[in-house]
Amino acid sequence: MQKLINRDSIDAKYKWRLTDLVASDDDWEDLYSQISTRMQELIGYQGKLADESSLLECLDLESDLSKKFGRLIAYATMHYHTDESNTKYQAMTDRVERLAVKFGEITSFITPELTKFSTTRLSDIASKSxxxxxxxxxxxxxxxxxxxxxxxxxxILSKVGSFSGGFENIFSMIDNVDIKWDKVKTPEGDMDMSHGRYSYFLQSPDRKVRKRAFTSMFGAYKDIINTISAVYSGSVKKDVFYAEARGYKSAMAKALSREDINPKVYTNLLSSIHGALKTLHSYVAYRKKALGYDKLHMYDMYVPICEGADIKLEYEDACDLVKKALGVMGEDYISVINTALTDGWVDVYENKGKRSGAYSWGVYGVHPYVLFNYTKTTHDVFTIAHELGHAMHSYYSSHAQPYACHDYEIFVAEIASTVNEVLLIKYLLASTEDKKLKKYLLSYFLDMFRTTIFRQTMFSEFEKFSHEKVEQGQPLTWEVMSDEYHRLNRQYYGKSVVSDDLIRYEWARIPHFYSAFYVYKYATGMICAVTIADRIFRGEEGALEKYKEFLSIGGSKTPLETLAVAGLDLVSTKEVFKTAMKVFEDTLIQLKSLDD
Ligand SMILES: [Zn+2]
Known part of the structure; x- marks a missing residue:
């Protein structure tokens, strides 16, 4: 392992410029006191929103203050992320977070007060310029x-709320603190298991290590399966309780209604994926063949099927490659990317104390920021394309929309980033003759489908099952859940893999199940992105223009209306799902053809 360098020794051109947010720490303090003082003014509007001019003043003030909050939070937090041992910025981050909680408390009267207006009155106000x-x-x-x-x-409901969130907390305590895994024997000695290490173990070329890791991971959940089942079934009952109390048709209808998603999207997803399981089975069979095994096990599912083909590019060359791949997006798009890469939006390299991973953070009225920890792996080149996708989505939305509706919903949040990744894959495949790299890219793409679309859809199906059981008044025991999960696992992965018995406990380790009906968005997001990228790459007429309009909508329309702008309909037809699944099938055919 290379030693990490100090931040001071990194050239300024590789660091983001946080003075675009506020000029100095002193100015940050000034802005902090300005916001703390002005938010008190909001209290004066309580009980007065029936008067339209007061309502407008109140909403304008709230909006203006949250916009300023955005700069305040970003400045403290991003400074902190570049050196997490810096107590000054940590303290500033804590302070601004506390102020944000106070702001939330002060403004919490607005929505309930407006809810008391009649529908006609609300529609009338909404239609005014x-x-x-x-x-x-x-x-x-x-x-x-x-x-x-x-x-x-x-x-009464708000009092129930004070303890109904307990299930998630209990799960988190079990899952992060109390769980006991057996150590994993490796050639380097016995190693502790953790959530983070599990995926590392599963990619080990040493099959024994993978098997031991698998046994350690799920063995631990098997040991406490009664407890986890009680917690999870409690959480499902809570979801069903709230849905019934508030008069929704089902727990799913309630969860989807938050983003105004028609439940047909969910059922279309499930049935379309069922229609494509044959291709997934064929990919699993290919994986078995490629690894040269008689029997493929669930713990062989993550090991790369072809050797790493790292393209080992310097950061500048990686950026040039990404720009070439995104050239199809047009000059205007690339010119913003050029600004992003050269004008203090991006923090490139690792340094001592810097937060790991990567993200993009849009700041309204300023510009998006992007954090990388660039090393010369192919994966990191994809990360550049991915995060720039998020940044561009924020950029387009912030420029086109007023502050109050610039922010897009989670349902569409991973589309722009994935479109860029897919365009990069397509560009690289079209421009290289290197067979090893081609194989690497094709299997990388297939694994994106497997983990983001198929696996998340399988999870979605499990959630639907568990909630429907409770809705039908049937018991949700560990046997019922584990049997169903095991059945789904066999159905999804097919006969080429041994559906190891321990996999039946996998559902017990998924934290997302405590935010019910959330994970399907990963699948739909990638399905939409693959379809959009396919249309743009093929140069379909109008596809690019529609996509850029989609990027500009922010939160001014519902997610499904936003997708309609991009020319995507997930409700009345399964066309989009079919297109994505056809891309999956074609990718597998291409990969197989390289063996000839
Ligand atoms: Zn992302």
Whole structure:
């Protein structure tokens, strides 16, 4: 392992410029006191929102203050992320987070007060030009209104809320603190197991290490399966309780309604993926053949099937490659990327104390920032394309929309980043003759499909099952859940893999199950991205223009309306799902053809 360098010894051109947010720490303090003082003014609007000019002033002030908050939070947090041993910025981050909580408390009267307005009144206000920035917010209140109960009932529900979140906390305690894994024997000695290490072990070329890791991981969940089942079934019952109390058709309908997603999207996803399982089975069979095994096990699913083909590019060359791959997006897009890469938006290299991983952080009225920890791996080149996708989505939305509706929903949040990754894969495949690199890229792409689309859809199916059981008044025991999970696992991966018995406990280690009906968005996001990238790469007429319009919508429309702008319909047809699955099939055919 190379020793990490100090941040001071990194050239300024590889560091982001946080003075674009506020000029100095002193200015940050000034802005902090300005916000703390001005947010008190909001209290004065309580009970007065029936007057339209007061309402507009109140919403404008709230919006202006949260916009400033954005700069305040970003400045402290990003400084802290570049050196997490820096107590000064850590303290500033804590302070601004506490201030944000206070801000949330102060403004918490606004939505309930508006909910009391009649639907006609709310629609009338939403249609007025001075309220245009708040129209999506007001429409959401109209939509949720019929699920608001009487004052007395709401009071009871809010008291229930003080302990109903307990299931997630209990799971998190078990999963992060109390769980006991057996050590994993490796050629370098016995190693402790952890969530982070598990994926590292599963990629080990040493099959014995993979098997031991698999046994250690799921053996631990098997040991406590009664406890986890009780916690998870409690959490599902909680979801069903809230859905019933608020008059939703089902727990799924309630969860999807938050982003106004038609449940047909969910069922279309499940049935379309079922239709494509044959191709997944064929990929699993190929994996078995490529690894040269008689029997493929669940613990052989993550080991790379072809040797690493790292393209080992210097950062500048990696950026040039990404820009070439995104050339199809047009000059305007590339010119913003050039600004991003050269004008203090990006923090490139690792240094002592810097936070690991990568992210993009859009700051309204300033510009997006991007954090990398660039090393010369192929994966890191993909990370550049991915994070720049997020940054560009923020950039386009922030430029086109007023602050109050610039922020897009989670449902569409991974589309722009994945479009860029897919375009990079397509570009590299078209421009290289290197067979080893081609194989690497094709299997990388297939694994993206397997983990992001198939695996998450299988999870989605499990969540649907567990919630429906409770809705039908049936018991949710560990046997019922583990049997169903095992059945799904066999159905999804097919006969080429041994469906090891311990895999039946896998559901017990998925933290996302405590935010029910969330993971399907990973699958739909990638499905949309693959379809968009396919259309753009083929040069389909109007595809690029529609996509750029999609990037500019932010939160001014619902996610499904936003997708319609990009020319995607997930409700009345399965076309988009089919296109993505066809890309999956073609990718597998290409990979197989390289063996000839
Ligand atoms: Zn992302």
């Amino acid at each position: 001075e309220f245009v920035a708040y129209a999506p917010y007001l429409k959401k209140i109209i939509k949720d209104k019929r699920h608001i109960l009487s004052e007395k009932e709401e009071k």
